[in-house]
Amino acid sequence: xxxSLRDLRPGxxxxxxxVNGRGAIFKRLLDMGITPGSLIEMRRVAPLGDPIEVRLRxxxxxxxxxxxxxxxxxxx
Amino acid sequence: xLTVAIAGNPNAGxxxxxxxxxxxxxxxxxxxxxxxxxxxxxxxxRGTRMEFIDLPGIYSLTAHSVxxxxxxxxxxxxxxxxxxxxxxxxxxxxxxxxxxxxxxMDAPLVxxxxxxxxxxxxxxxxxxxxxxxxxxxxxxxxxGHKNMGTTDLLDAIVAKAAEGPPEAVHVNYGEELEDxxxxxxxxxxxxGHAPETYQRRWAAxxxxxxxxxxxxxxxxxxxxxxVKKSEDYLEKLYGHPSEVVIADQRYGFxxxxxxxxxxxxxEARHTMSDQIDAxxxxxxxxLPIFFGxxxxxxxxxxxxxxxxxxxxxxxxxxxxxxxxxLWAEGADSALRSLLVDGVxxxxxxxxxxxxxxxxxxxxxxxxxxxGYMARAAFIMDRLMHKIGLHGKSFIPMLIGFGCSVPxxxxxxxxxxxxxxxxxxxxxxxxxxxxxxxxxxLIIPAFFAEAWQAPMLLTIYLTGLALAVVSAxxxxxxxxxxxxxxxxMELPPYRAPTLKSLFLHTGGRAWLYLRKAGTIILALSIIxxxxxxxxxxxxxxxxxxxxxxxxxxxxxPGLPAEAMHAADSEAFGExxxxxxxxRQAEALAYTVAGRIxxxxxxxxxxxxxxxxxxxxxxxxFAAKEVFVAQMGIVFSVGEADEESDSLRRRLxxxxxxxxxxxxxxxxxxxxxxxxxxAITKRESNSWMWALFQLGGLTLLAYVLTVMVYQxxxxxxxxTLIG
Numbered sequence: 001x002x003x004s005l006r007d008l009r010p011g012x013x014x015x016x017x018x019v020n021g022r023g024a025i026f027k028r029l030l031d032m033g034i035t036p037g038s039l040i041e042m043r044r045v046a047p048l049g050d051p052i053e054v055r056l057r058x059x060x061x062x063x064x065x066x067x068x069x070x071x072x073x074x075x076x
Numbered sequence: 077x078l079t080v081a082i083a084g085n086p087n088a089g090x091x092x093x094x095x096x097x098x099x100x101x102x103x104x105x106x107x108x109x110x111x112x113x114x115x116x117x118x119x120x121x122r123g124t125r126m127e128f129i130d131l132p133g134i135y136s137l138t139a140h141s142v143x144x145x146x147x148x149x150x151x152x153x154x155x156x157x158x159x160x161x162x163x164x165x166x167x168x169x170x171x172x173x174x175x176x177x178x179x180x181m182d183a184p185l186v187x188x189x190x191x192x193x194x195x196x197x198x199x200x201x202x203x204x205x206x207x208x209x210x211x212x213x214x215x216x217x218x219x220g221h222k223n224m225g226t227t228d229l230l231d232a233i234v235a236k237a238a239e240g241p242p243e244a245v246h247v248n249y250g251e252e253l254e255d256x257x258x259x260x261x262x263x264x265x266x267x268g269h270a271p272e273t274y275q276r277r278w279a280a281x282x283x284x285x286x287x288x289x290x291x292x293x294x295x296x297x298x299x300x301x302x303v304k305k306s307e308d309y310l311e312k313l314y315g316h317p318s319e320v321v322i323a324d325q326r327y328g329f330x331x332x333x334x335x336x337x338x339x340x341x342x343e344a345r346h347t348m349s350d351q352i353d354a355x356x357x358x359x360x361x362x363l364p365i366f367f368g369x370x371x372x373x374x375x376x377x378x379x380x381x382x383x384x385x386x387x388x389x390x391x392x393x394x395x396x397x398x399x400x401x402l403w404a405e406g407a408d409s410a411l412r413s414l415l416v417d418g419v420x421x422x423x424x425x426x427x428x429x430x431x432x433x434x435x436x437x438x439x440x441x442x443x444x445x446x447g448y449m450a451r452a453a454f455i456m457d458r459l460m461h462k463i464g465l466h467g468k469s470f471i472p473m474l475i476g477f478g479c480s481v482p483x484x485x486x487x488x489x490x491x492x493x494x495x496x497x498x499x500x501x502x503x504x505x506x507x508x509x510x511x512x513x514x515x516x517l518i519i520p521a522f523f524a525e526a527w528q529a530p531m532l533l534t535i536y537l538t539g540l541a542l543a544v545v546s547a548x549x550x551x552x553x554x555x556x557x558x559x560x561x562x563x564m565e566l567p568p569y570r571a572p573t574l575k576s577l578f579l580h581t582g583g584r585a586w587l588y589l590r591k592a593g594t595i596i597l598a599l600s601i602i603x604x605x606x607x608x609x610x611x612x613x614x615x616x617x618x619x620x621x622x623x624x625x626x627x628x629x630x631x632p633g634l635p636a637e638a639m640h641a642a643d644s645e646a647f648g649e650x651x652x653x654x655x656x657x658r659q660a661e662a663l664a665y666t667v668a669g670r671i672x673x674x675x676x677x678x679x680x681x682x683x684x685x686x687x688x689x690x691x692x693x694x695x696f697a698a699k700e701v702f703v704a705q706m707g708i709v710f711s712v713g714e715a716d717e718e719s720d721s722l723r724r725r726l727x728x729x730x731x732x733x734x735x736x737x738x739x740x741x742x743x744x745x746x747x748x749x750x751x752x753a754i755t756k757r758e759s760n761s762w763m764w765a766l767f768q769l770g771g772l773t774l775l776a777y778v779l780t781v782m783v784y785q786x787x788x789x790x791x792x793x794t795l796i797g
Contacts, residue, residue: 018316059566
């Protein structure tokens with residue numbers, strides 16, 4: 001099942017299906033290793049409800065829900 | 077001499093390695109035209125002299141951020157003999173991503189595998205020889221914070237430089253993509269349009285990545301059309317835009333090299349950092365911990381900084397008196413005044429900020445090096461994003477309530493230039509500690525006990541609200557632009573090292589003294605001249621004669637001690653009054669006094685007279701000077717904020733509305749000269765410093781006029797009603 005990264009619950013994992021959008025933010029997500037096929041895990045949501053922390057390629061990354069919504073992942 | 081660039085991801089320990097190599101032989105400057113800091117340093121190794129340039133910490137080499145542009149321009153134009161890419165061994169995949177891009181530029185590369193101890197503790201094992209062979213690049217294992225591997229790295233750099241032009245090591249992008257790359261690079265050669273410094277292959281890849289900078293530089297319609305066609309073809313073929321395919325292939329290349337050479341021996345899911353984060357960024361505990369730490373930073377900077385500031389002030393007061401005593405009592409010497417009030421006062425005014433700066437940077441370095449700063453941004457981002465700023469803007473804004481000077485220096489932690497400038501520009505609206513004496517003087521003079529606390533709160537909240545609105549306005553107008561993605565690494569927690577604390581804090585303090593201090597000193601001397609010259613020699617009243625002929629003085633030939641105590645006191649009072657009146661007249665005669673008089677028509681709509689105008693000019697030296705200057709123009713001598721006689725005089729002269737307007741204007745208007753100097757230094761441009769000065773003063777003027785005019789209408793209405 002393909003969902004957006006922002007909808008994962010803490011602890012859930014998914015494989016990146018595609019990254020939507022264009023431009024700087026999109027490029028930055030790719031550079032940080034969010035490429036199709038990579039495994040990504042939702043870790044936690046910040047105390048104020050945004051941003052979120054995810055784990056991929058052995059490190060932790062935080063991004064806003066706005067950006068996470070652009071990342072489609074297939075649940076594993 | 078060899079030129080060596082040190083590059084790497086943020087948090088890879090780049091600065092630690094740079095410090096190990098260069099020690100204190102560092103020079104801090106700026107890259108031309110941008111606010112990005114350039115650190116360089118030298119090192120002699122086995123008879124080879126090397127200059128090291130610490131490039132900004134980056135993840136990639138796109139044209140989307142100033143830091144990345146600076147780094148790649150340096151590789152292209154600075155032509156370093158060797159590029160050292162520092163890799164965090166515990167996160168080697170993502171760190172190698174940047175390295176592959178250096179390979180693409182045909183940069184002579186040495187890889188420094190840093191923090192091997194952390195990787196080992198996490199159960200990561202490397203076959204360094206095999207990895208080095210696959211990447212065809214020398215790799216040096218290191219532990220930067222224990223200064224291990226530094227000599228090996230220097231050896232590898234010297235060897236690499238001696239090697240000559242590097243063997244090309246390229247990521248293989250797969251047959252289809254490679255075909256397109258070849259086609260475009262051939263077009264570039266045929267066209268002769270590309271600047272020769274750009275390697276063809278690199279330029280072709282960048283074009284396929286939609287790199288705006290390279291697109292502009294190539295600028296040939298023919299090539300750009302061919303790129304567009306290739307992109308369409310690739311997108312159809314792969315189902316993803318070409319940027320995605322390129323990034324994916326780079327990561328694929330890295331994974332390929334790592335599967336055979338990097339082994340995870342233990343399942344390291346729940347590392348120490350995870351456990352700390354489970355508490356520190358916890359939904360319930362995260363905020364209280366954050367505010368607790370912020371309180372600590374504020375307390376450390378200002379409460380602990382207060383006694384040393386007092387010592388510095390007393391020292392300069394003492395020095396002033398000592399120098400002053402070299403002249404005969406009562407002698408009117410311009411040189412003495414210049415030395416004591418201008419130079420010593422000015423230097424004192426510079427040095428007095430040092431305790432704050434040192435303590436604040438100690439705290440900030442601990443927060444940064446430990447990894448907490450990224451968590452702070454993570455926690456505060458939602459709030460700060462609402463006003464168009466970054467989570468990291470919170471700390472400078474908070475420090476602004478103490479003092480704008482260290483606060484503006486603290487904006488260095490904000491990577492994005494626009495966010496950093498916006499924060500810098502609005503920080504003076506956070507009501508700083510030096511403005512408190514103004515409120516403390518005025519509020520009790522005009523407002524009933526019950527209204528005093530709400531009034532003070534109103535002032536502070538007004539400043540905060542203005543800061544929020546101004547930040548929003550700046551971000552939607554002159555500092556408009558793509559909001560930088562908040563895609564931020566949360567690095568593993570680490571214990572900060574003493575050496576880094578020392579070097580960083582010391583470096584900041586020195587930079588402040590050298591760069592901002594000189595401007596502050598020059599401005600103090602100018603202000604001293606404005607408030608001292610021209611000297612009035614002929615006074616409206618003959619004060620000396622009045623003092624001499626004052627009845628009730630001691631009988632001729634007898635010392636004052638011979639008088640009756642009560643008589644003596646009354647006599648002393650009258651003498652003091654005469655002296656204070658003379659001081660007020662002298663100030664009115666100076667340039668500052670004349671400007672105060674001259675701009676009175678402009679000040680009128682705010683309800684201000686020339687006295688307030690003159691005191692405001694003095695307050696540019698430091699906000700709290702306003703109180704002392706008001707004391708002088710109102711002939712009550714050197715007053716402080718507890719002065720009842722000054723409060724009485726103020727009550728006689730102004731209405732509560734005018735009093736509120738004074739506070740409002742002092743809150744919003746021209747930041748003090750130290751703030752202007754530090755903004756110049758930190759933004760690397762007089763333009764921004766003057767924009768801040770002018771913009772805030774204009775804002776203050778407009779607001780105060782509005783409040784005064786509307787307020788006057790209401791007062792008039794109540795009087796009539």
